[in-house]
Amino acid sequence: MTHPSEPLSALLDGELTEPDRTRVVDHLSTCHACRDELNELHSARASVRSLPLLDLPSGLSPVEKGVAEVLSLRRRPPAWVAAAAAAILALFIGVATILAPPTSLEVRLDQLSDQYGARTSLEPAITPRTPLQVIDRVAGPIE
């Protein structure tokens, strides 16, 4: 197999379907260069995801009334996504541990399982603050 490049990002995002996923994971178990690339992509991805979630400016924080409702609307990835990801990564890391010293593989299961949490990472930081000023403001004419 030629070195997969684009599929590595898709793998990190849980966006590869079978049989591509198995092919890529198998390739990773034997190809050091691709594992390095995977680690680089993982770190770029993690950088963006590490950016702090900013609060809405006060005039705009409307919107945060009824945190319970917000939480009940929170998107969750289906359970099978997390389960499938965990299974694949367990396999992947298992293979990698056999073939390489453990330190060579910086992408770890706990980090990678974070990514599935990251799909919902915008919500948990939402805290109750200013009540509904914005609804009026937004509903009114724009200056």
Added chain:
Amino acid sequence: MLEDAPLTWEEVARAYGRKIYNFAYRLTGNADHAADLTQEVLLRVKKGLAGYRPGSFEGWLWRITRNAFLDDTRRRKRRPTAPLPEEIDRVASYSSPAPDQVLAAVRLGDDIQAALLELPYDFREAVVLCDIVGLSYEEISAAIAAPIGTVRSRIHRGRKMLKERLQ
């Protein structure tokens, strides 16, 4: 699942206002621009919600957001007196209760935000929708009206460009 739930405008505003603001902020690095855009999007959602038919709610919402963003960007280009986007400090004057905290948080991600702003728009948008907003490739594809293959390639190339700039 959201796909099935009929949402009121208030629910959309509460659930997505902050995401929309962060989307716009990470695309522009500018707090004023992001705040204006958030208002504009919520207004468009309010007008459009009655016409929304069950389908990909995320795709619908983020298509509105993206169009509002592009319109807003075009408007700003026509008004050359408007301040330039890359003024990260402005967030301090805009955010209320703990400006120091916000500023510190923003500073922490300064280099990453700067690297993001250097990416060509298409790549920045794909990365932000994926890694800040948390959309699936399919939802991004609906939001930007481009095939999934394009989404996948932009996210990947965007990350590679970021990696180069962050080294």
